[in-house]
Amino acid sequence: MSIQPHKSRTIISIVLLCLIPFFTANAAKVKIGILLPYTGTYAKLGTHIRDALMLRIEQNKNTLGGREVEYISVDSEMNVPKSTSRINKLVKKDKVDFLVGPVHSGIGINMARLVKKSGTITIVPNAGANQITGTHCAPNIFRTSFTSWQLAYPMGGVMRKAGHKRVVMMYWNYTFGRQTKAAFAESFSASNEEVIDIPTPFPKAEFQSYFTKIATLHPDAVFAFYSGGGAVQFVKDYAASGLKDAIPLYSTFLTEGTAKAQGSAADGIVSILHYSRDLDNEANQRLKRTFKAKTGEDVDIFAVQGYDTGSLLVQAMDAVAGDTFHKKALIQAMESVVIDSPRGPFTFSKAHNPIQTIYLRQTTKGENKIIGVAAKNVEDPATGCQM
Amino acid sequence: MIFSKKIMDASFYLIQFLNGIQYGFLLFLVAAGLTLVFGIMGIINLAHGSFYMIGAYLAFWLTNLTGNFLIGVALAIPVTIGIGYLVERTTFSRLYSRGHLHQVLLTYALILIFDELQLILWGNDFHGIDVPEFLSGAIQLTDILSYPTYRLFISAICIVLAFMMYWVIQKTKLGMMIRAGASNREMVQILGIDVQRLFAIIFSLGVALAALAGMLAAPVTSVYPGMGENILIISFVVAVIGGIGSIKGAFVGALLVGLVDIYGKTLFPELASILVYALMVVVLLWRPQGLFGTAA
Known part of the structure; x- marks a missing residue:
């Protein structure tokens, strides 16, 4: 018994249909x-x-x-x-x-x-x-x-130029925060400048007791790294504690994407970042x-x-x-x-890693406006990279 | 010069003391509900932190709807009591006779459900809440530092609530039943007291306390996803230090934990995250049943 021609055609086409995915492997998603x-x-x-x-x-x-x-x-x-x-x-x-x-x-x-x-x-x-x-x-x-280095190192120069000698650095105590502190301290402490270290546990957003400590220390300025939800709280509490009028606040990330939620408490904060909406x-x-x-x-x-x-x-x-x-x-x-x-x-x-310009910004009415360039075409030193 | 430095130091410790007891009071509200439910109903309620979160989100939502934080809170309280009652009737009441493992599984599932609901209803953004005008000011303490009025307001509310709880538990018939239930559940049942109803009341009250803590804390901590988990762990620490089932213990424990946490954070930052747990270890070595707990 032979297979009828049209039947065999059907079988062949079914087999071919099944094979399609294999032939078009490169067109896969x-x-x-x-x-x-x-x-x-x-x-x-x-x-x-x-x-x-x-x-x-x-x-x-x-x-x-x-x-x-x-x-x-x-x-x-x-x-x-x-x-x-x-x-x-x-x-x-x-x-x-x-x-x-x-x-x-x-x-x-x-x-x-x-x-x-x-x-x-x-x-x-x-x-x-x-x-x-x-x-x-x-x-x-x-x-x-x-890199954390790119966003902290330029701040040292900015704050030294502003005439600050004694600065409190406050940050979330995890990898990025610690590296931010290290890079900042490295660039800020040129001669007799002092960085006072206040790490806080990540991701907690209860800052009241640290602000009491800052008031006691009375530094020339504060440099802070917080982001997201914690940053909103930080800025609001900093203003509510009265420190904002006495001790200028510098930051990285603190007001990014959060300035609206922070409202007038964020007004005047200076930040560095590799972007600004304006x-x-x-x-x-x-x-x-x-x-x-x-x-x-x-x-x-x-x-x-x-x-x-x-x-x-x-x-x-x-x-x-x-x-x-x-x-x-x-x-x-x-x-x-x-x-x-x-x-x-x-x-x-x-x-x-991107080679990029780091901008200096100041927050006014919920927007981070560019007020200058902190450093142009910053390339991370890529310490320890062998490739 | 030296003299003024000393005054500065004294004010530093004093303000930190204020910070510490304010934090402790909030912890007390959460831990009180936890210790009641655990001590009297024998339930390990991992979802207790979720009620704290629900309280904060309700306060945020209702404040935006009504335009006033205090009205928002006033509306949110009955809602949370209702949620507590509903959860107790539909889930917990079926597990009283089961072992702790079943309860842990159930309450863990509740955490996941509440977290998901929160995401669906309010999204994953963080929100700030503005306090009413008359509470938004600050009291000048030193030349550069001021203390937000709202934090004093939290402490005041918590003290009032603590007294009310003391009065209810020591002076009313409901309190008598709660105390009796805590020391001998079977006997209370034999004496003809409706334990089912009692449990529903206690559970709803516990939920309302945790939720109220969340509402009060919302303006100072912001409202954000997962805010219940942190407070849950520290509340268990408070309940264990104070002695499971003891409201007095929860009060003392909460203040201790609050002060150790705040002073620890500023004086010994390297040890900050373990000091509270070290305190728990020391207390348990000294009194395994907790400060005010009764030995099993």
Whole structure:
């Protein structure tokens, strides 16, 4: 008995249909694993980074190098011990093409350690611990944000120029806070300047007792690092305690994305950062407009860093026509990208960290207005990086 | 010069004392509910911190709706009593005869449910609450430092509540039943007192106390996701130091923890995070049943 011709045709076409996925493997979706905090004191930071990243890829028709994109997003809960299994799941089980995250520096160091082994191309959209592009640097690790050094070292000069000799440094006592303090102390203490160290437990936002101590110490100025929910509380309490009128407050991150919630308590605070919403360039205007339309929220540096992470992916994947298999070529493409960022165009250093301008800003009526440049084209020294 | 420095130091310790007892009073409100529920009903309520968070969010929400913090709080209190009653009737009342493990599982699940509800209802943003005009001022203490009036207001409210609790427990029939229930639950039942109703009342009161602490704290700590978890752990420490089931113990324990925490943070910053737990260890070595607990 022979098989009837039309029947055999059906069988062949079914077999061919089944094989299609194998022939089109390269046209499969690009998998992006995202590990960011969506709960806790940094929840807003994580959400802004994710939304802006997706917005940038959306503007590229939801494709990277012509391939569709699939996101696998995980809440980091800012839990460092749990991050190992979460990163391993994204890298080993989901086999993501790109890993994006985190916000928290402790998790960032852990991530760098893990992906250095796995070789997964990783983009850090916030965590500023120096080591990530320092001792832990690797060809497959990029950062679109900053190092703690970049955002603390220039402040030393700014405050010395303002004539301050005795400064209290207050910060959340975790990796990033400690590195901020170290870099600031290094640049501020040129001759007889003194830095008084007040670390506070992360992520607690109860500052009243420290302010009592500051009043007793009566320094020339205070330099503070807090972010997210804790920063709102810090600024309000600082004003309520009466210190604001007596001791000038300098900061990094303190008023970023939080100035509205802080209200008039934030007026007059001087800060340094690698961005300000009132920067006048086309990329910034475009992001401000589209981000507001998509999320209803105002742009802050975290959204910018998420957006630039998107740009890095879009531009590099275009250059290699969506080929994620040849990693070396893809990494080379990423290294040579000039990101048209809302903070102004930037390139990557040898250690894969942005070379960028640090602005000096002052808060008035809920906006961080640029009042100068703290340092131009700052490149992190990338201490300990061998690549 | 030296003299003025000394005065400065004295004022430093005095203001830190104010900070310490104010923090302690707030802890007392949370720990009182915890110790009552644990001591009388025998329930380990991990979700107690969630009620603190719910209180803060309700205060935030109702303050924005009504435009006045005090009205917001006044409206939120009956709501939290209702939530407490509902939760007790639908879940806890079914677990009284079960072991602690079941209760821990249930209350842990409640934490997750409340956290998720909070995310759905209010999102993951942090919110500040403005206090009414007459409380938003500050009292000048030294030449550069002032003390926010609202913090004094918190302390005053807590003292009033502590006295009210003392009066209810020592002088009223309900208090008599609570005390009897704490020392011998079976006997109370045999004597014909409706334990079911008693438990529902105690639980609702405990929830309302934690929620009220959250409402009062909201303007000074901000309102944010996960704010209940920190307070939960420290409240357990207070309850254990004071002796499980003892309101007096919770009061003394809360003040001790508040003062140790505040002085520790400013005088020994390196040890700040362990001092409170060290205090607990010392107390437990000395009196395993807690300061005012009765030996099992």
